Amino acid sequence: MFTTGSKFLIGSAVFAIIATIAYGISQDGVMGTIGLASAAAALSFLAGVNIFTHDSNVSGSDASAIDSCAAAEPAPANSIWPLAFALGAVVLAVGLITYQAVFIIGIVLLLAAGAEWTTQAWAEQASAEAAHNSEVRSRIANPLEFPLAAAIGVGLIVYAFSRVMLWLSKTNTVIALGVLGAIIVSVAFLLAYRPGLRSRTAVGVIGVGVLALVVGGAAAGLDGERDVHEQETTVDLAHEGICESPEEFEADHNASQSVAATAAVAATITLDDSGELNYELNGPRPEGATALTLQRSSPSNVLFSNKSGEERRLSLNLGPATAGSGADEEDAPHQVCTTLVEFDGEQNLTLIIGLPSIAAEDGYHFFVPGVESAELELIVP
Amino acid sequence: METTSTVNKMSRRIRIGLIAALGLAVAGCAQDAPQDTFDPAGENAQKIQDLQVPIFILAGVVGLIVLSVLTFVLIRFRDRGQAIPEQSHGNPMLEIVLTIIPALILIGISIPTVGTILALSETDDTECIINVTGQQWWWEVDYPVQDGCGGISDVIITSGQMVIPTGTEVLVRGTSRDVIHSWWIPRLNGKKDMVPGRVHNVRLQADEPGIYAGQCTEFCGLSHANMRMEVIAMDPDDFETWKAGQMAEYVAPEEGTLAAEGEATFIAQCSRCHQVNGLEDDDGNPIIARPDLQVYSGATPNLSWLMTRNTFAGASWDLLTPECRADVWDASPETVGEKYLEGVSPECLNSVDFREWLRNAPAKKPMYTDPTELEETGGLPRGMPDLGLGEDQIDQLVAYLLERQ
Numbered sequence: 174m175f176t177t178g179s180k181f182l183i184g185s186a187v188f189a190i191i192a193t194i195a196y197g198i199s200q201d202g203v204m205g206t207i208g209l210a211s212a213a214a215a216l217s218f219l220a221g222v223n224i225f226t227h228d229s230n231v232s233g234s235d236a237s238a239i240d241s242c243a244a245a246e247p248a249p250a251n252s253i254w255p256l257a258f259a260l261g262a263v264v265l266a267v268g269l270i271t272y273q274a275v276f277i278i279g280i281v282l283l284l285a286a287g288a289e290w291t292t293q294a295w296a297e298q299a300s301a302e303a304a305h306n307s308e309v310r311s312r313i314a315n316p317l318e319f320p321l322a323a324a325i326g327v328g329l330i331v332y333a334f335s336r337v338m339l340w341l342s343k344t345n346t347v348i349a350l351g352v353l354g355a356i357i358v359s360v361a362f363l364l365a366y367r368p369g370l371r372s373r374t375a376v377g378v379i380g381v382g383v384l385a386l387v388v389g390g391a392a393a394g395l396d397g398e399r400d401v402h403e404q405e406t407t408v409d410l411a412h413e414g415i416c417e418s419p420e421e422f423e424a425d426h427n428a429s430q431s432v433a434a435t436a437a438v439a440a441t442i443t444l445d446d447s448g449e450l451n452y453e454l455n456g457p458r459p460e461g462a463t464a465l466t467l468q469r470s471s472p473s474n475v476l477f478s479n480k481s482g483e484e485r486r487l488s489l490n491l492g493p494a495t496a497g498s499g500a501d502e503e504d505a506p507h508q509v510c511t512t513l514v515e516f517d518g519e520q521n522l523t524l525i526i527g528l529p530s531i532a533a534e535d536g537y538h539f540f541v542p543g544v545e546s547a548e549l550e551l552i553v554p
Numbered sequence: 555m556e557t558t559s560t561v562n563k564m565s566r567r568i569r570i571g572l573i574a575a576l577g578l579a580v581a582g583c584a585q586d587a588p589q590d591t592f593d594p595a596g597e598n599a600q601k602i603q604d605l606q607v608p609i610f611i612l613a614g615v616v617g618l619i620v621l622s623v624l625t626f627v628l629i630r631f632r633d634r635g636q637a638i639p640e641q642s643h644g645n646p647m648l649e650i651v652l653t654i655i656p657a658l659i660l661i662g663i664s665i666p667t668v669g670t671i672l673a674l675s676e677t678d679d680t681e682c683i684i685n686v687t688g689q690q691w692w693w694e695v696d697y698p699v700q701d702g703c704g705g706i707s708d709v710i711i712t713s714g715q716m717v718i719p720t721g722t723e724v725l726v727r728g729t730s731r732d733v734i735h736s737w738w739i740p741r742l743n744g745k746k747d748m749v750p751g752r753v754h755n756v757r758l759q760a761d762e763p764g765i766y767a768g769q770c771t772e773f774c775g776l777s778h779a780n781m782r783m784e785v786i787a788m789d790p791d792d793f794e795t796w797k798a799g800q801m802a803e804y805v806a807p808e809e810g811t812l813a814a815e816g817e818a819t820f821i822a823q824c825s826r827c828h829q830v831n832g833l834e835d836d837d838g839n840p841i842i843a844r845p846d847l848q849v850y851s852g853a854t855p856n857l858s859w860l861m862t863r864n865t866f867a868g869a870s871w872d873l874l875t876p877e878c879r880a881d882v883w884d885a886s887p888e889t890v891g892e893k894y895l896e897g898v899s900p901e902c903l904n905s906v907d908f909r910e911w912l913r914n915a916p917a918k919k920p921m922y923t924d925p926t927e928l929e930e931t932g933g934l935p936r937g938m939p940d941l942g943l944g945e946d947q948i949d950q951l952v953a954y955l956l957e958r959q
Contacts, residue, residue, distance in 0.1 A: 366646050437752040439729070456677040456725055456755045461701030466709060468687045468696065470845065470852025471731045472751045523751070527846030529829070554696045554709040554856075 175224065182220035189213035249297045249306075257286035289314070330383060333390020340393035356382075416488035416510035419543035438521070439473040440465050442549060444481045444541055450549040464550035465539075469529055475522045479514040481544070486511045487522060489539050489551065529553045588767040591740040595766060595787075596759040598674055598743040605670045609663055616659070674743065677755055680725035684716060688728070688735030688748045689851035690774060690936045691781040691921070692868030703797070704790060710800040712862075713855040714869035717786045717894075719793040724758040731851045732936075736772035739785050745771045760787030762887040765894075775936070776920045782869040788891030795895055799959070800859055804832020807957055816954025819947050824857075827938075830958070831858040850934040861898040861959035867919055867938075871907040878902035897959040905952065912948045914940045 175183070193209040200206070261283030268276025296310035297303075341349055360382075364375055442452045442465070452458070452465050467473045477487035488510035511520040530536045530553045541547035587593070592607075594600040682703035687694045697703060697710040704719065718724045728737050728748040737756065738745035746756040760766065770781035788796065807813035817833075821841060825833065829843040846852040860866070864873050864882065872879050878901075882893045907918075916923040921937025928935060943951070 365649075437749075437754060439753050454727070455753045456727060457680060457683070459683045459698050459700030459702055460681075461705075462699050464699060466685065466696070466698035468685060468694070468729065468731070468853075471687055471729055473729070474751050525852075527844070527852060528842060531840055532842045552699065552709055554711040 179220055179223040182216055182223050186213055186216035186220050189216050249303065252290065252293055254286050254290035254293060258283060258290055261286050329387060333387045333394075336390040336394040337386070339398040340396060342399055416486070416508040417542050419485070419513075438476045439467055441476040441478055442487060442539060443478040444485055444487070444544065444547055446480055446482055448481065448541075448544045448546040450487075450539060450541065450547045452549060464552045466552045466554065467524065467526065469553050470525060470527050473524045473526075475524060476519055477511045477514060477522060478519045479516060481541075482516055484513040484515055485541050485544065486513050487520075487539060488542060489522075489524065490533070490537060491526060526551075526553050588765075589740045589769070593741055595741040595764065596743070596761055598757055598759055599741055601670050601673055602744055605666055609667075612659070612663070674757065675755070677725055677757065680723045680757055682719065682722050682724045684718070684724055684726050686716065686726055686728045686737055686748070686783075687731055687853070688737065688770065688774075688781075689731040689853055690733065691770070691777040691919070692855060693735075693737070693770075693781070693783045694853060694855065697797075697800075704794055706797065706801075708801045710797065711856045712800065712859065714782075714865045715784045715786055715863050717788065717793065717796050718758060718760060719790045720760050720763055720787045722759065722790070726756045726758055727753050728756065729753050731853055733774050734772050735770050735774050735781070737768070737783070738771045739766050739768035739783070741766045742785060747772055758785065760785070763788050763792070763890045764887060765883055765890065776922055777868070777870075777937070780868055780870040780919050782865075784865065784869055786891075786894055788894065792891030792895060796862070799862055799895075804830065804858070805957075807954060812950055812953040813957050814954075816950035816952070819950045820954055823941055823943065823947065824951070827854040828857045829854075831856070848934065849938075850931040850936045854938075857955065857958060859958055860955050861957075862895075864894065864898070866908065867911055867915070870919060871911070872904050873898045873908065874902050875904050879904075898956070900956055903952070903956065909948055909952065911938075912941075912943055912951055916940055 189209055190213045193206060193213050196202070196209055197206040261279055261281075263279075265276060265279025265283055268274075268279045292314050293310055296306045296313070299306045299309045337349070338346055360378060364370060437455055440452045440454055442450055444450055467475075475487075479485050488508055491507050491509060509522060509524060511522050514520045526537070530551070537551035537553060539547075539549040539551060584590075591599075592603065594603045680702075683698060683700060684703070685696045685698065687696075692713055693716075694711065694713050695716045696712075697706050699709060700706050703722070703724075716726075726737070726746075728746060729752060730748040730750045732750065734750070735748045736745050737748055739758065742758045742760060743756055746754050748754060764787055766785045766787065768783050768785070770778060770783075774781065807817050820828075820830070821833065821835070825841050825843055827843055827845045827848045830841075833841045835841055843854065845854040848854075855866075861873065864879065865871065866873055874882065878899075882890065885893045911918050915921070915938035917940070919937065921935065921939075922928070922931075923935035923937055923939040925933065925935075925939075
């Protein structure tokens with residue numbers, strides 16, 4: 174009379190009734206009592222339905238039923254996704270109270286694990302044959318999984334490589350790239366010369382290389398980047414009259430992109446220890462020339478080199494405002510200057526001078542605030 | 555019948571192929587080739603010639619061997635329905651040999667190549683420094699104050715044509731105002747990219763007087779093909795005469811002349827962009843052109859001595875009529891400097907092209923000047939816009955500009 178399933182449901186219903194009574198007596202909470210009573214009623218209803226329909230009725234002596242019932246089907250393989258999903262939830266929760274990056278990782282993990290879990294669960298219902306189900310899952314998921322995994326792998330390698338490169342000094346970077354190139358050529362030569370080499374060996378060699386790179390990248394990332402000399406910009410500070418001041422001031426420390434401009438500059442202007450300004454060109458300086466010539470309206474990079482023994486800046490009066498400065502005429506700076514440059518330091522100054530020298534009453538002159546003898550004429554044809 | 559037809563078709567194709575090959579070969583025999591890189595006219599270009607000829611020969615021999623072997627293999631082992639030959643992964647020894655041989659050839663080529671590159675980048679021995687600045691679509695040339703070039707006491711600024719003394723190592727220092735351009739006078743040296751914000755050097759030296767043509771070789775926009783330049787090499791004595799002319803004081807046109815009316819028109823219509831050194835307003839103040847407010851590159855050609863040049867509009871058109879141009883270009887090395895220094899006389903002025911230019915410049919040279927299409931450049935055109943000048947104004951301007959020499 175009582176089937177296997179109905180026994181389970183009757184037992185659950187009895188347990189729920191007892192729990193309802195116990196909770197109702199011992200606790201004041203009405204809602205809990207109602208909930209447990211509802212559960213007891215639902216379980217009792219299901220037990221009645223089960224008894225009426227004789228569902229889940231498997232007899233220990235019924236061999237054919239044992240072979241055909243759901244319990245006789247091979248269980249699905251263990252899945253990692255519930256665990257990953259739980260881990261994602263935990264990481265997400267931790268991220269809520271720690272760092273945004275951890276929170277984002279948690280969300281990504283949660284979504285990825287959820288998608289994989291859902292796909293796997295769906296595939297396991299495709300048929301009674303596990304191999305077929307696995308194939309169905311692969312057919313659906315692999316076109317997305319493979320490119321994504323490849324992108325993550327490549328991204329990881331590139332990121333690790335960039336961390337290592339930023340960690341190494343300029344000289345060691347050259348050495349490291351030389352060694353890396355030699356290793357790649359050697360391995361490639363080995364693989365080409367020994368075509369019989371087992372693919373597992375080749376994969377192992379490459380795997381070790383990638384692992385070493387990722388580990389190195391992680392270590393380098395934790396240790397931090399090498400010191401990068403930042404080039405500060407001053408264009409926004411010219412309005413404050415700072416170009417005539419020998420004092421220190423705050424400047425933009427995020428302008429290191431101008432480092433690239435320090436190659437092939439229009440001129441290198443040096444303040445020597447006697448307080449004189451001299452200039453050198455990329456190539457020989459015109460014989461007998463005392464003034465520096467720069468083209469009108471042309472972006473010209475001038476490198477200031479301070480050899481004076483004190484912190485100094487290089488300034489230039491631009492005369493009337495020009496559209497070539499990149500600002501509205503009313504707001505255009507009339508002066509440009511470097512920030513204070515330490516002894517033996519260098520800093521780039523980009524000039525765009527829209528008007529020729531004859532437009533300025535006294536012409537253009539570079540000067541160094543605080544050093545009266547430091548002056549250099551600039552000719553703009 | 556079918557076989558005969560097939561043979562005729564093949565024969566016709568072979569004939570067409572031979573004619574095409576002959577046409578290509580003959581094209582390399584042009585006599586009037588002012589930009590012939592195989593015709594060096596100075597020691598720098600000669601160094602390139604000394605390098606490229608043997609390398610071309612070597613490359614030709616290698617190419618011939620490879621093509622011959624390839625052709626032999628294709629014919630000898632073509633598919634005749636025979637069995638597929640034994641398949642193997644490769645022949646390591648053969649592959650190593652075929653790697654080492656090209657590597658040795660490349661090493662052999664690289665040694666003189668690096669030597670030539672270093673020699674051409676040498677600057678310490680240069681005696682005369684000239685700046686060139688590229689912008690869409692013309693070249694500005696300026697000569698800084700220096701003792702070199704025989705002494706220059708005041709900055710000289712010109713465009714389109716660079717004048718140099720013969721037998722002198724000239725250092726050209728180049729940059730760009732807008733996009734990357736490339737400066738190349740094939741008969742005097744190799745090409746050099748001119749990059750905004752950077753200064754690049756190229757050395758020039760001409761053995762004998764002459765006019766050496768070139769053009770921008772880095773695609774730089776709509777009128778890239780119209781961005782030309784010329785180097786005029788002249789005897790040091792002629793060069794001194796040219797310099798003196800470029801540094802001369804401004805002389806205003808005689809009052810009451812058409813040229814005087816042209817000066818007024820120039821001030822009203824042209825001086826916003828074009829500088830003429832020495833030009834003054836009614837109060838005696840120098841008139842300063844403001845191309846930085848008018849055109850995208852921030853620069854326009856200085857017209858102080860326009861008619862001492864032979865070209866205009868980025869050297870795209872000649873200021874001289876074809877006959878007068880031929881008189882200069884075909885002159886002997888002994889007389890070319892003298893001919894060039896004659897400048898542009900009223901009789902020799904190529905008034906057709908010059909007036910067309912003044913009448914509507916963008917119609918003659920594409921320059922992005924339509925005001926409705928200048929969002930990216932903040933409303934600034936990349937060249938000379940149509941000024942809507944009347945014929946009277948053009949007459950006046952021509953008369954005035956003819957005196958700019």
